[in-house]
Amino acid sequence: MKRKIVIGLAIYSVVFLLAGVYVIRTIRSATASLDRLITLHQVEILREHYLLEIKKVQSDLILTDSRYSRSFDAVVMHVMGMGRLIDTCFECHHSPRGAERLNGLKRQTDKYKDALSRVLTIRANTPRLSAEKDAAFRIGEDLIRQVGEMIAFTTPRLGEITQKALSEIERAKFLLYVLIALGPLVSALLGFGFISGLTRPVKVLVESTRKLKGGDLDHRVAGLKDEFGEVATAFNEMAGSLKEQMQKMHRTEQMMVVGELAAGLAHEIKNPMAGIKVAMSVLSEESYISPEDKAVLQKVVAEITHLEGLMKSFLNFTKPQMPRLEPVNVNQVLNTTLTFHLKHQAVGAGGSGKIEIVKEFGELPPTLADPTQLQQVFLNLFLNALHAMPRGGELGVHTFLEEGGKTIRIEVSDTGNGIREDLIAKVFQPFFTTKPKGTGLGLAISRQMIERQDGTIAVANRPGGGVLFTLRLPVKAEVGATA
Numbered sequence: 001m002k003r004k005i006v007i008g009l010a011i012y013s014v015v016f017l018l019a020g021v022y023v024i025r026t027i028r029s030a031t032a033s034l035d036r037l038i039t040l041h042q043v044e045i046l047r048e049h050y051l052l053e054i055k056k057v058q059s060d061l062i063l064t065d066s067r068y069s070r071s072f073d074a075v076v077m078h079v080m081g082m083g084r085l086i087d088t089c090f091e092c093h094h095s096p097r098g099a100e101r102l103n104g105l106k107r108q109t110d111k112y113k114d115a116l117s118r119v120l121t122i123r124a125n126t127p128r129l130s131a132e133k134d135a136a137f138r139i140g141e142d143l144i145r146q147v148g149e150m151i152a153f154t155t156p157r158l159g160e161i162t163q164k165a166l167s168e169i170e171r172a173k174f175l176l177y178v179l180i181a182l183g184p185l186v187s188a189l190l191g192f193g194f195i196s197g198l199t200r201p202v203k204v205l206v207e208s209t210r211k212l213k214g215g216d217l218d219h220r221v222a223g224l225k226d227e228f229g230e231v232a233t234a235f236n237e238m239a240g241s242l243k244e245q246m247q248k249m250h251r252t253e254q255m256m257v258v259g260e261l262a263a264g265l266a267h268e269i270k271n272p273m274a275g276i277k278v279a280m281s282v283l284s285e286e287s288y289i290s291p292e293d294k295a296v297l298q299k300v301v302a303e304i305t306h307l308e309g310l311m312k313s314f315l316n317f318t319k320p321q322m323p324r325l326e327p328v329n330v331n332q333v334l335n336t337t338l339t340f341h342l343k344h345q346a347v348g349a350g351g352s353g354k355i356e357i358v359k360e361f362g363e364l365p366p367t368l369a370d371p372t373q374l375q376q377v378f379l380n381l382f383l384n385a386l387h388a389m390p391r392g393g394e395l396g397v398h399t400f401l402e403e404g405g406k407t408i409r410i411e412v413s414d415t416g417n418g419i420r421e422d423l424i425a426k427v428f429q430p431f432f433t434t435k436p437k438g439t440g441l442g443l444a445i446s447r448q449m450i451e452r453q454d455g456t457i458a459v460a461n462r463p464g465g466g467v468l469f470t471l472r473l474p475v476k477a478e479v480g481a482t483a
Contacts, residue, residue: 323369369473
């Protein structure tokens with residue numbers, strides 16, 4: 001939309017700028033033409049006055065020695081007026097051709113004046129006076145003819161130039177009227193188009209927002225382009241994400257309700273189960289019970305013990321204990337867990353292959369943590385690794401500092417079969433397990449314990465096979481300790 005507005009305004013400005021330049025040039029040209037026309041008309045008027053003065057002088061010449069003759073002073077005045085007019089013509093700028101013609105007229109006028117002077121001064125010699133009068137009259141007639149031809153030649157051209165200047169003025173006037181009339185109209189149309197292009201998509205987005213607010217999470221915005229199309233795409237993605245989050249929240253609420261019910265049910269089952277276990281244990285010790293029945297009773301006790309462990313794990317997950325922080329050496333906790341708790345599992349769980357434990361402990365500072373919960377987390381990871389290597393393999397434990405000594409990083413790896421890539425994100429979810437007889441709570445509880453101590457835990461497949469668990473714990477000093 002922004003691009004359309006910029007292009008539209010640019011075209012609008014360029015068109016009116018070109019039209020304005022044309023009008024200005026036309027006005028300047030018309031003004032120059034009018035100035036030239038005024039000068040030409042002045043010249044034309046001078047020529048006509050000049051022609052009239054010549055005709056007056058000719059009339060004075062014809063009436064000489066008649067009872068209608070003018071006085072000497074009047075004739076002289078007419079001759080002087082004719083001379084002044086021809087001299088005035090030289091005050092204007094002329095082309096070389098025009099200047100040559102004016103010089104010819106000037107010479108002819110001077111010759112005419114000389115002839116008139118002789119006519120006016122000769123009195124005694126009548127034949128000579130008559131000859132001079134004839135010669136002056138012919139010169140005057142020739143001068144009248146030349147000036148008349150000049151006027152006849154320039155008058156049509158002057159009309160053409162006048163008509164052309166008037167046509168240019170009319171075109172400029174018409175274009176000005178068009179600009180004055182179309183300017184507001186085009187501005188209004190452009191404004192209406194831009195406003196419509198802005199308000200219609202905004203209206204669509206507002207309506208879509210209202211529908212989304214009303215609970216219609218399946219509503220999607222369609223048909224918008226340009227920047228609004230990008231906004232619509234983002235809106236649709238937001239609506240889809242919001243729907244997904246609402247579904248997750250709904251499932252979470254359902255799981256919370258089910259978890260609370262299950263925790264209450266597990267708590268209620270726990271006490272009767274303990275009574276049954278005690279009763280089965282006492283009954284199995286009675287002398288009148290046959291060995292076969294004792295074996296059955298002992299199996300029942302074992303299964304009840306397994307159920308008690310499952311209930312305890314479930315209750316620990318639903319209501320985890322708050323960590324009891326104290327200074328802990330992470331390397332020492334790892335070493336203790338590996339030495340004492342895995343000593344009886346030197347081979348892969350459920351198999352006969354030998355497990356090789358590779359330890360690489362870096363120098364770590366003490367940090368505030370719950371050693372019992374850390375031991376449980378490490379034990380869960382180690383047991384998970386052993387179950388992943390039934391035919392033997394390598395269990396690697398690596399610790400070091402990162403982020404400038406602010407974070408302790410613990411890596412636990414195995415050389416088992418790994419985890420399917422599509423299931424990696426579910427490893428730490430409740431009730432997810434890769435073991436045939438697992439409860440699916442061990443890793444989820446481990447994640448809870450680590451996160452309650454401001455740590456993180458992640459899992460990934462190793463390039464060479466197996467799984468790598470990465471734990472990060474912040475280095476925390478005791479309250480009141482000095483650096």
